[in-house]
Amino acid sequence: MLTSIADGILCCLTGKAANLVMPVGSSQPADAFEFVEVKPGRVLRVRHIIPDRQAPAVTEEDPVKGPGQEMDAGNCGESVSVHCKRKITVYRNGQLVIENLGDVLYSEILQCQDGDLEPCSTVEVELADYKEVPTSPEPKPVPPVVGEQKPAPPPRRRRRKPKRVVTIDSEREISSCKGTHSDVALFFVHGVGGSLDIWGSQLDFFSRLGYEVIAADLAGHGASTAPHIAAAYTFYALAEDMRAIFKRYARKRNILIGHSYGVSFCTFLAHEYPDQVHKVVMINGGGPTALEPSLCSIFQLPPCVLHCLSPCLAWSFLKAGFARQGAKEKQLLKNGNAFNVNPFVLRAMMSGQYWPEGDEVYHAELTVPILLVHGVHDKFVPMDEDQRMAEILLFAFLKVIEEGSHMVMMECPDTVNTLLHEFFLWEPDMSKKDATKTDPVPANGVAIQTTNNHTDK
Secondary structure, eight states, X not given: OHHHHHHHHXXXXXXXXXXXXXXXXXXXXXXXXXXXXXXXXXXXXXXXXXXXXXXXXXXXXXXXXXXXXXXXXXXXXXXXEEEEEEEEEEETTSEEEEEEOSOEEEOSOOSSSOOEEEOOOEEXXXXXXXXXXXXXXOOOOOOOOTTSOOOOOOOOXXXXXXXXXXXXXXXXXXXXXXXXOTTEEEEEEOOTTOOGGGGHHHHXXXXXXXXXXXXXXXXXXXXXXXXXXXXXXXXXXXXXXXXXXXXXXXXXXXXXXXXXXXXXXXXXXXXXXXXXXXXXXXXXXXXXXXXXXXXXXXXXXXXXXXXXXXXXXXXXXXXXXXXXXSHHHHHHHHHTTTTOOOHHHHHHHHHTOOBTTOSHHHHHTOXXXXXXXXXXXXXXXXXXXXXXXHHHXXXXXXXXXXXXXXXXXXXXXXXXXXXXXXXXXXXXXXXXXXXXXXXXXOOOSOOOOOOSOEEEO
8 A cells, every 4th residue: 555655656746657557467368368459459358258059960851051040940939029119208397208108018026937018108207417497486376265166276287399209119029048049149348447357257157058258348447458548438439349349249139238337338239239139237337317427526636646545445446336345355356356447547437437328318218128236235326226227218127136236246146147047038928918908007117118210309
């Protein structure tokens, strides 16, 4: 700690960086690791595991497929077609009204393979950035005179003219994704200060089940290169990195698993590639509000000051990121190479979280089944943010892990792995579709729909 403080003071006095901005750890290739150049001079470390699957025996009835053909019927199994119809209206007073007009799927728990159908519903929320405008006080009611009729109630106020209307109307195929399906790939995306190593338990677990898994270090994290320019760590720059990784390794059906800041990149990819992204998992990702860097954050301090404070920051992250702060948790941080990035990279990452497009409407347009996982002891992301996300998303499941915190996938790997696997195998049950159509009673709840196309008026 004293060495860290001394190096920080020296860099403040000399105006030079305390150390070179280099990736943490070795850049030597290792088993199942690849180094992908997404842009000239911008190299990301990727862990890519392709499991050994036994090739099915070819019979006379089954034609031999070429190397470029997908085994759709044999691998995908039977898929379920869901009609997705949704109308999203934004009013000038800050009100967001979501009307679900198609097949609405909902299930509170994922202990079973089939979700239940609910009738159409309407969700009304207030935009997070809406500031209430003071209105003139309402006139006090006049007491009726004895012997006279009560005055008629005032007419109901009509909503103002919509500011924006988005309509979604399409069909989506949803099916179970098993490890034996060669057209399925799992992508894991970490958040600020993490690395692909935080997914160690998940990568090993699902690769043993036969899944193809891909996880990458963000720029400046893990063993990826760390450019010494702040523009390299904006949301858009990192999102383009993840786009390049996705396009390189994507299969026909892809499942995205994001943690914290990594959830935003999964959201971006799901929005950009609705036909290829089959399901999404959001672990402690927070609410659907647009990303905005805090001007009063400690991470706005100069990198040399952050270097001096690095031991305190690491201790604060341990305390806030884990439900317990023991030797086991410290070892998990060390093994996961978490919160071990250069102060310049940390500052640039926190300052680059600007994504105004990622607002409530952007999330409401998402069209894939989404599992929300929240650790109840998370001190970074409040519970109500994930609850708000579940209300806005089309097709959402929310699962709370009582013993988990922000780094729940490292604290409770068995629970998270089982939950994720259930979600991968989940497929909707449409047998009650006709029965729910005849039910005239609307139901309020979390909207669950999917789509490929939408129009913005």
